[in-house]
Amino acid sequence: MFERVREVLADQLGLEENEIKPESKLKDDLGADSLDMVELIMAMEEEFDVEIPDEEAQNIRTVEDAVNYVEQYETK
Amino acid sequence: MKRVVITGMGTITALGKDVDTLWNNIKAGNCGISKVEKFDTEGYTCKVAAEIKDFDPAEFMDKRAAKRMDRFTQFAVAAAKQAVEMSGVKVDEEDENRIGVILGSGIGGIETFEQQCNVLRDKGPGRVSPFFIPMQIPNMAAGQIAIEYGIKGVNHVVVSACASGTDAVGEAFRNIKHGYSDVVITGGAEAPITPLSFAGFCSMKAMSTTEDPSRASIPFSEERNGFVMGEGAGILVLEELEHAKARGANIIAEVTGYGATDDAYHITAPADGGEGAARAMKLAIEESGIEPEAVDYVNAHGTSTEYNDKFETMAIKTVFGSNAYNLAVSSTKSMTGHLLGAAGGVEAIITALALRDGFLPPTIGLQNPSEDLDLDYVPNHGREQEMVYALSNTLGFGGHNAVIALKRYEG
Numbered sequence: 001m002f003e004r005v006r007e008v009l010a011d012q013l014g015l016e017e018n019e020i021k022p023e024s025k026l027k028d029d030l031g032a033d034s035l036d037m038v039e040l041i042m043a044m045e046e047e048f049d050v051e052i053p054d055e056e057a058q059n060i061r062t063v064e065d066a067v068n069y070v071e072q073y074e075t076k
Numbered sequence: 077m078k079r080v081v082i083t084g085m086g087t088i089t090a091l092g093k094d095v096d097t098l099w100n101n102i103k104a105g106n107c108g109i110s111k112v113e114k115f116d117t118e119g120y121t122c123k124v125a126a127e128i129k130d131f132d133p134a135e136f137m138d139k140r141a142a143k144r145m146d147r148f149t150q151f152a153v154a155a156a157k158q159a160v161e162m163s164g165v166k167v168d169e170e171d172e173n174r175i176g177v178i179l180g181s182g183i184g185g186i187e188t189f190e191q192q193c194n195v196l197r198d199k200g201p202g203r204v205s206p207f208f209i210p211m212q213i214p215n216m217a218a219g220q221i222a223i224e225y226g227i228k229g230v231n232h233v234v235v236s237a238c239a240s241g242t243d244a245v246g247e248a249f250r251n252i253k254h255g256y257s258d259v260v261i262t263g264g265a266e267a268p269i270t271p272l273s274f275a276g277f278c279s280m281k282a283m284s285t286t287e288d289p290s291r292a293s294i295p296f297s298e299e300r301n302g303f304v305m306g307e308g309a310g311i312l313v314l315e316e317l318e319h320a321k322a323r324g325a326n327i328i329a330e331v332t333g334y335g336a337t338d339d340a341y342h343i344t345a346p347a348d349g350g351e352g353a354a355r356a357m358k359l360a361i362e363e364s365g366i367e368p369e370a371v372d373y374v375n376a377h378g379t380s381t382e383y384n385d386k387f388e389t390m391a392i393k394t395v396f397g398s399n400a401y402n403l404a405v406s407s408t409k410s411m412t413g414h415l416l417g418a419a420g421g422v423e424a425i426i427t428a429l430a431l432r433d434g435f436l437p438p439t440i441g442l443q444n445p446s447e448d449l450d451l452d453y454v455p456n457h458g459r460e461q462e463m464v465y466a467l468s469n470t471l472g473f474g475g476h477n478a479v480i481a482l483k484r485y486e487g
Contacts, residue, residue, distance in 0.1 A: 014140035031140075038206040046203070 005067050008043050012036065022064040030063075044070065080252045081485060083325040084165070084313030085425045086158025088151045089412055090126035090306060093135075094158060098412075098422075099429050103458050105440045107411050109289040109304050115271050122283040124292050125269050126306030126413025137224075144207055145220060146185030151309035151418070152217035152265035153224060160225065163313035164325055165259055167225045176230035176257045177218040178248040179311075180240030180264035182417030182472070184214030184233075187270045217265050229257050237472030238377070239336075240264050241310065241420025245480050246334030248314045258319045263421025265309035277305060280344065284380060293414070294441040295378035295407035296385050296449045303379040306413025310421025312428075329428035330483040332366075332465070335359025339475030346383050346471060350391030353377075356477035357395045357467055364465065364481040368396050371403055371481075372463035373436060375427045377471045378407020379414055384471065389449050404461065406454040410440040420470040424480060427468045431484040434462045 002022060010017045013030055026032045032040060041057045044050070044066060050073045052060075060066050085095050090108030092098040101108070108126040117123045133142035136154035145153065156177075167175060188211040195203050210216055215233040222231050230251055234243040241264025248262035268274075277283045284292040284302035293304040320327055337359065339352035346353070361368055377388055385407075393400045408426050415422055430437055435458055442455040464484050471477050 014138075014143045035206040035210070042203060042205075 001071050002067050004047065005044070005063060005070065008047050009040065009063065012040050012043050020063060022062070022067065024063045025061055026063070048074070078253050078255060079317035080249050080314055080331045081317050081320050082312050082328045082331065082428050083315045083320050084159040084161070084163025085328065085428065086155035086162065086311045087309065087422055087425055088128065088131065088155050089308040089415070089422060090128050091412055093131070095425060099426070102408060102411055102426055102437045103435060105411065105438050105457060107290055107440060108306070109292055109413050111289065112269065114269055120274060121278045121285050122274065123287050124284070124289045124304055126304060127269055128307055144211065146188045146211045147267035148181055148185060148265045149211070149217045149220050151267060151307070152179060152311065153220055155263065155265070155309035155311040156221045156261055159261065159311045159313045163315070164323070165313060167227055170258065172226055172228040174229055174258040175227045176251060176260045177221045177227055178230065178232060178234065178244050178251065178260055178262050179218045180234045180236070180242070180244035180417045180420060181214040181217060181266055182235065182237045182240050183266065183268055183273065185212035185216070186273045187267055188212045190270050190272045221261060227261070230260070236476040236478065237474050238414070238416050238419055239470045239472035239476035239478035240417035241422070242424065242468060242470040242478035242480055243336060243420070243476070245312065245314070245331070245420060245424050246336060246478060249331045249334055249480065252314055252316050259313060259315045261311060261313055263309065263311035263424065264415070264418035266416045266418040267307050268416055269305055269307050274305065282381065291441060293380045293410050295376070295380045295410050295439055296445050296453050297442055298444045298446045300380045300382065300385060302381055303409065303414040306415040308415055308422065309418050310423070310425050312421065312424055327485045329431050330485050331480060332483045333360040333363030333481035335363070335479045337477045339477065341475055344473045346387045347475065348387070349394065350387035352475060352477045353388055353469060353471050354391035354394040356479040357391065357469065360467060360479040360481040361395070364483070366465060369399050371396070371465045371467055372461070373430060373466040374403060374405045375423050375466065375468040376405050376407045377469045378409055378439065380409065385449060386446070388469065388471070389451060392451065400451055403452070404436050404454050405451045406437050406439045408437050420468065420478065423468045423470065424482070427466050427482050431463050431466055431482055434460055436461050
């Protein structure tokens with residue numbers, strides 16, 4: 001799952017995959033601004049066929065948060 | 077009033093991704109027009125364009141920054157980088173509040189617009205990108221250049237269709253002439269070769285239907301039947317003369333006048349006899365403080381449409397009288413295609429180089445001129461000729477007429 005999330009992040013943020021680690025903070029470490037965050041959430045919703053409400057999206061701060069969110073949804 | 081000079085230039089066109097390559101191609105009379113490859117032209121009445129086949133934004137800017145820009149902004153930023161480097165201006169050593177950016181673009185981020193329309197239709201409003209608006213708005217090209225260099229002075233984009241690039245250069249010239257700025261980055265950028273935009277211009281019957289790329293953009297020829305779309309950017313660094321001298325800048329040419337008028341006649345057709353274009357040329361000549369006889373060369377709008385070339389020729393005769401036959405008039409769109417809002421930027425560069433090097437760029441493909449089109453269009457081959465003053469004309473849908481006057485730099 002981490003690999004798939006990493007792929008989405010690399011694509012959306014124009015980063016190399018090896019720059020992205022589970023503990024990376026989306027804003028501070030990966031440089032995502034508010035517009036990037038909106039687009040990232042959309043891309044994850046698309047890739048994993050999930051819906052991430054705005055209030056949940058606010059809690060996604062690290063790569064790991066994103067992985068956990070998607071995994072949690074997929075096991076439901 | 078301050079004097080204004082050109083100290084840097086950069087360009088991205090189908091005829092080269094730098095100024096030297098473009099100028100060498102222009103001097104050699106090479107044509108940048110080819111079959112459109114970006115999308116399938118089945119069902120389109122026009123099949124050719126001056127398309128840039130090998131543009132990689134990563135050559136000029138950060139990959140991530142490029143991803144947040146429409147293609148027209150990528151062209152602008154790439155050309156601005158060349159222009160700033162050539163000028164030698166170091167923004168961090170200057171008062172950044174006295175440096176500005178004034179660009180022109182006719183339709184801005186139309187590619188982004190189209191892509192996001194498709195997203196809206198196929199996936200709904202919740203999937204429209206948050207970058208849609210900031211990538212689409214035409215002013216973002218100027219905004220991105222400011223961000224790239226930390227340029228904090230005047231910053232906007234002029235929108236006057238095919239006159240945009242020249243209007244931008246004219247506004248930049250005035251901004252420096254009247255003392256508001258020391259340096260202004262100017263010119264135009266356009267990326268209009270997209271399925272919807274191309275279809276729109278086809279429907280207007282404005283574009284050439286000739287499939288042979290070498291016979292499609294043939295300004296002033298009897299068999300001309302429309303313009304050929306191009307894409308790219310032409311960016312110039314304009315600078316106050318004393319400011320440029322103080323830092324030992326290499327001066328390419330001087331900007332001496334600007335004329336802007338409107339036909340107030342029809343949304344797309346030029347006014348009879350090109351009367352609006354004639355008024356704009358007169359204004360640019362007047363501001364230069366010269367008589368029309370002092371002008372050696374006119375880089376014409378010369379789109380290869382029936383009416384433009386006819387009326388622009390009439391306008392030149394109105395302004396120059398019998399002297400119209402003594403000056404050289406050429407349309408470099410025969411080689412570059414028509415870059416719409418970027419045309420004025422690219423043609424200002426070509427005109428400046430023509431003055432600097434004493435070389436008249438040709439109108440290529442001119443085999444059979446119309447009977448009433450009887451000026452010296454520098455047919456097919458460029459030639460060496462010393463020149464002092466030149467005009468660059470651009471005329472746009474909406475009846476916009478913009479003309480700048482340039483002078484060989486003589487100290």
